[in-house]
């Protein structure tokens with residue numbers, strides 16, 4: 001990968017060719033570096049839950065037989081951490097498939113307003129603390145992969161729940177505008193500072209890790225990068241407007257493509 005062509009003294013056409021090839025080398029090098037970083041970050045993230053599970057397993061084998069409290073605490077912690085690890089591994093596998101271009105994309109026509117209603121219903125079932133509402137235009141027929149779109153919206157809604165105090169509000173809205181469908185997920189949560197906004201869609205990026213961990217909101221820092229990949233794959237855009245302490249609004253814009261085109 002360190003092979004670069006020497007272009008000094010070459011003729012114009014050859015120089016152009018060499019420049020193009022060198023450009024290609026740079027891009028390959030860049031993606032190789034990113035891949036190396038991804039593997040190293042992923043291994044690092046996996047080490048924490050493994051260490052916690054090992055710690056509790058040791059505690060169990062030492063004291064578990066005689067101490068009922070240790071037994072219960074350890075089993076609970078091991079269950080929790082294995083759940084976190086499963087979630088992390090699933091997200092890593094998704095991104096690995098995305099990078100290898102092997103993630104299945106199964107586009108069909110479906111009504112986005114119905115999908116949003118079902119997300120809203122499911123969210124209310126598992127979270128009765130926040131006020132969750134939706135206002136969507138009816139018959140928003142989209143040609144896209146419904147499972148992937150649902151996954152992306154779930155990530156946004158789950159984040160709104162994680163980063164909004166229990167008395168807060170979460171709203172999902174969707175409407176059409178010219179050739180686009182615009183989906184907004186808003187919350188009245190802690191918000192994101194301007195310096196963090198450019199990075200939140202990066203893999204493994206988490207704002208103020210200590211604050212999140214303290215509040216037991218430990219995530220993976222992968223959710224938004226997955227949501228962005230899904231939206232990009234559908235030739236859409238994802239953006240956020242936020243102000244600290246007031247809340248955030250994530251906006252997804254998807255082109256209105258039809259199966260006929």
Ligand code: ADP
Pocket residue numbers: 155159160163164187189190191192200205206207208212218219220221222223224225248
């Ligand atoms: P995580 O697993 O940490 O939630 P994400 O990639 O989904 O990872 O989000 C990256 C970071 O962006 C989060 O750690 C959080 O700090 C910030 N964030 C995402 N959504 C919101 C939101 N609705 N309100 C406040 N901060 C958010």
